[in-house]
Structures are given as structure tokens and as C-alpha cells.
Amino acid sequence: MLSTGRCRLQWIATLVVLGALCVLPPGAEAQSAVYGGGPFYNGGTPVMNTLRASGFKTVVLWTIHVHSNGDLYFNDTLVVAGGSYVGNSAWPGQLATLKQAPTSVTRIEVGVGSAGVADWETIRDLINSQGTGANSILRRNFQALKSATGADAINDDDESGYDVNSTIAFANMAASLGYKFTLCPYTNSGFWATIKSSLGSLVDHAYLQCYAGGSGNVPSSWNSALGMKVDPGLWCRHGSGCASGDTPSSVQTRMSGWKSSAGITGGFMWLYDDMQACSGQGTPAQYAAAINNALGGGSGSGIVQLYQDCNFGGWVASFANTGSYTTAQIVSAGGRDNDASSIKIAGGYKVTLYANDNLGGKSIVLTGNDSCFVADNFNDGTSSMKIEAAGGSSGVTFYQNSNFGGAAGQVLAKGTYTLSQLQAKGVSNDWASSVKIPSGWTVILYQHDNFGGTSWTLTADTPDLTSLSPSANDQMSSCKIQ
Numbered sequence: 001m002l003s004t005g006r007c008r009l010q011w012i013a014t015l016v017v018l019g020a021l022c023v024l025p026p027g028a029e030a031q032s033a034v035y036g037g038g039p040f041y042n043g044g045t046p047v048m049n050t051l052r053a054s055g056f057k058t059v060v061l062w063t064i065h066v067h068s069n070g071d072l073y074f075n076d077t078l079v080v081a082g083g084s085y086v087g088n089s090a091w092p093g094q095l096a097t098l099k100q101a102p103t104s105v106t107r108i109e110v111g112v113g114s115a116g117v118a119d120w121e122t123i124r125d126l127i128n129s130q131g132t133g134a135n136s137i138l139r140r141n142f143q144a145l146k147s148a149t150g151a152d153a154i155n156d157d158d159e160s161g162y163d164v165n166s167t168i169a170f171a172n173m174a175a176s177l178g179y180k181f182t183l184c185p186y187t188n189s190g191f192w193a194t195i196k197s198s199l200g201s202l203v204d205h206a207y208l209q210c211y212a213g214g215s216g217n218v219p220s221s222w223n224s225a226l227g228m229k230v231d232p233g234l235w236c237r238h239g240s241g242c243a244s245g246d247t248p249s250s251v252q253t254r255m256s257g258w259k260s261s262a263g264i265t266g267g268f269m270w271l272y273d274d275m276q277a278c279s280g281q282g283t284p285a286q287y288a289a290a291i292n293n294a295l296g297g298g299s300g301s302g303i304v305q306l307y308q309d310c311n312f313g314g315w316v317a318s319f320a321n322t323g324s325y326t327t328a329q330i331v332s333a334g335g336r337d338n339d340a341s342s343i344k345i346a347g348g349y350k351v352t353l354y355a356n357d358n359l360g361g362k363s364i365v366l367t368g369n370d371s372c373f374v375a376d377n378f379n380d381g382t383s384s385m386k387i388e389a390a391g392g393s394s395g396v397t398f399y400q401n402s403n404f405g406g407a408a409g410q411v412l413a414k415g416t417y418t419l420s421q422l423q424a425k426g427v428s429n430d431w432a433s434s435v436k437i438p439s440g441w442t443v444i445l446y447q448h449d450n451f452g453g454t455s456w457t458l459t460a461d462t463p464d465l466t467s468l469s470p471s472a473n474d475q476m477s478s479c480k481i482q
Contacts, residue, residue: 031266053290070137120161289334
């Protein structure tokens with residue numbers, strides 16, 4: 001994707017009559033996407049967990065570069081060569097957690113190309129010399145990429161090649177490997193219209209850049225050009241002093257305007273890297289909430305959704321994991337302090353709401369949806385909360401902080417867990433500070449991967465792993481649960 005901007009389009013499964021206003025049916029969710037570069041590769045499990053809890057539906061891995069010998073690089077890192085994945089061995093397992101419940105993420109795409117590179121010209125040349133058959137390097141390498149990333153689609157970010165024949169051939173090859181194909185136009189509408197017309201339903205999403213170089217794009221005009229609804233995209237706060245780009249508030253305002261003028265049903269944000277750098281200006285959860293709320297997708301995702309108004313209206317803050325949430329964390333998820341009036345809770349979970357920050361003050365325990373806190377005498381009174389499995393967990397739960405605070409990993413059944421298996425369950429390396437253990441169970445913690453190094457044997461809830469001798473705090477890399 002062009003670092004100078006565009007507005008991406010998303011094609012929702014139901015095609016409406018061209019020019020008619022598209023409105024999300026009752027209960028439908030907006031299609032929100034986020035692009036990210038280095039953090040999606042180097043950030044490990046913490047970034048995956050942030051995405052799972054964010055409210056974004058689609059994660060776009062930006063971007064894959066194609067070299068003249070067919071090697072695939074994720075930005076500057078070689079990840080696929082000679083038909084085999086050769087990148088970070090932990091990355092496939094980390095990406096696999098994105099869609100593991102509880103999560104908002106339902107789709108992963110891999111971007112191909114960007115501004116200032118010749119990736120699509122290279123693809124053209126490789127197709128002209130080798131074709132796209134079973135022995136072609138493009139087929140073998142993109143098959144390996146799909147196996148490693150679990151990607152659902154190729155995100156075409158062509159900014160210079162614009163060759164119709166090779167693009168269609170590549171898209172059809174990708175389809176035979178199980179990929180869908182998405183478009184990323186910011187200019188040259190004639191080219192993109194030809195691609196969409198030629199590929200038909202294979203193109204199931206399209207993203208239009210509406211910032212920087214694409215800031216003049218009008219979604220309704222691109223709707224007409226492509227014969228499909230577009231998802232406009234905006235650039236989060238970025239640059240010197242984080243003074244450039246859109247805040248969550250301005251994103252919600254602009255998306256609401258495009259919903260009225262162009263009938264959009266989805267939108268996207270560029271760029272997760274900048275959200276990290278400018279976190280004080282807006283978090284991923286706040287940007288996702290801005291899109292979802294603007295486009296009528298405020299029903300949220302995850303195991304708990306906290307709402308501003310009675311009957312599940314107003315802002316929504318979504319939470320994908322069990323654990324404790326402070327005022328700051330509720331605000332980061334898109335909520336506000338002392339402003340909640342209703343809640344949705346997935347089956348099998350309970351929520352304790354607290355009047356003060358850090359789980360203090362008056363509290364109320366809820367085990368199901370509550371459409372209005374007025375009857376509970378708790379309206380506009382929530383400053384922190386705890387999400388737990390109802391009736392006790394069916395396994396072992398590790399927590400990031402002592403006293404069962406902070407983020408929590410998934411509930412673990414009896415078995416053995418190497419580091420990669422723990423990471424796939426939301427438990428990072430050297431991360432756990434407390435653990436809950438069902439009665440009669442035994443947990444053996446190991447300092448190193450593959451059950452090596454110092455070990456600690458536990459048979460009951462342990463609120464502080466520093467209490468063990470030697471300390472086990474932030475030490476676990478594998479475990480056995482018996």
C-alpha cells in the first residue's frame with residue numbers, strides 16, 4: 001500500500017443495486033480492517049492479543065515484496081524461498097491465534113506491493129517466463145505463504161505496473177490456492193474496473209485510500225466505477241508530534257458522512273505502526289470502535305460488550321479476553337469512565353463491575369446480558385471490571401499480573417504445552433505472574449521451552465509467582481498440566 005495514502009474499498013457479500021443506499025440489516029456488523037507492517041511480524045503474541053481484542057474484523061499484513069527470483073519478503077525480511085517458509089518460526093503460530101475465540105478477527109489478508117517498488121512488474125515478468133503452473137516459483141511460494149500465514153486473501157496494492165493480463169492470471173492462480181482477491185485502488189479507476197469485471201465474485205473486497213495521495217477520492221464515485229461498494233480508509237494520527245492524520249472522533253464523523261453519501265458498510269485504518277507510536281492519540285480499539293459505531297456495527301465482537309446507553313446503544317467497548325480491566329483499559333477499548341448503561345456477555349462468562357478504578361468500591365456481578373443498569377442501581381457507575389469464566393474455569397488460566405490481574409490466556413486443558421503451544425493460547429514467553437488451578441489438578445512450570453530448566457510444581461491457585469523459591473514470575477516458557 002502506498003505510504004502516501006489511499007482509501008480502500010470493501011465488498012460486502014450482498015451486492016445492492018448500483019446507486020442505491022446500502023444500509024446494514026439489523027444486527028449486522030460493520031466490516032472494519034487495519035493495515036500493519038513491522039509490528040505484525042516482530043510484535044509477537046502481545047500484538048496478536050491487542051488485535052484479537054480490538055474490534056477489527058480484518059487484519060492486513062502489509063506488505064509482501066516479490067523479488068526477481070520469486071523470493072517473497074515481508075517488508076525487508078525474507079519469509080519464503082524455493083517453495084518453503086523460511087521466516088521467523090514463531091510467526092505462523094502467532095498468526096493462528098488471531099482467529100481463535102474469543103476474538104474480533106475473522107479474516108487475514110496479505111498485501112502485495114506498495115508505492116515505489118516494482119512487485120507487480122516482477123510478477124508480470126515471472127508469469128511471462130514461467131507461467132503459473134505447478135512448477136512455477138510464484139505458485140510454489142504463494143502456496144507456502146498461505147500455509148504459513150493462514151491468509152484468506154491477496155490484497156493487490158499495485159501502484160505502478162497496472163498490467164491487466166498478468167494481474168488476472170495471478171488472481172486466478174491465487175484462487176486455485178484458496179485465496180480470495182481484493183483490490184486497493186487510489187487512482188487509475190479504469191484499470192481496477194477492468195480487473196473487477198474480469199474476475200467477478202473472486203474479488204470479494206475492495207479498499208479505497210482516502211488520505212494523503214488519495215485524499216481527494218470520493219467513495220460514491222468509486223462505487224459507480226467498480227460496480228461495488230467501497231470501504232474508505234483513513235490514516236490514524238502520525239508524524240511529528242503525532243499532529244497529522246485522523247483521531248478516532250474524526251474517523252467516526254467522516255465514516256458517518258460516507259455512510260450517508262455513499263452507503264458504505266465498511267472502512268479501514270492505516271496504519272497500526274502509527275497507532276503504536278501515537279497511542280495517546282488513539283488505540284486500535286478506539287479506531288475500530290469509531291468505524292463500527294459510525295457504520296452501525298456497534299454490536300461489537302468478543303466475549304463482553306459494554307454499552308453507553310440502555311438497550312445496547314451508544315458507544316461500545318468490546319473485550320475478547322478474561323481478566324481485569326482498569327478505567328484506562330476500558331477507555332482504551334472505546335468506552336468511558338462512569339458512562340455505561342448496558343452490557344452483553346457471552347455464555348459461560350461472568351462480569352463483575354466496580355464503581356472505582358482497580359476493582360474497588362461498590363460492585364455488581366452479572367452472568368448474562370443486562371439491557372439497562374438503572375434497575376440495578378448501577379447506571380453510569382462503572383470504572384473497572386473483571387471478566388471470568390462462570391462457575392469456575394474448566395482448566396488452568398495464566399494471568400499477566402499478580403493477583404489474577406491484567407490480560408489472561410485461554411483456559412488450558414490437561415496436557416503438555418511447549419512455548420509455541422502456549423503462545424497459540426495467548427500465553428507469551430516469560431509473561432505469567434499468577435495462575436488459577438482447579439481443585440485436584442497439578443501444574444508444572446518450566447523455565448525453558450520443551451520442559452527444560454528450573455521447574456515449579458503447583459497444586460492450587462497461586463496469586464503471585466514471586467512467592468515461589470526461586471521466583472517463577474515472568475519465567476515460564478513451557479508447562480505440563482496433569
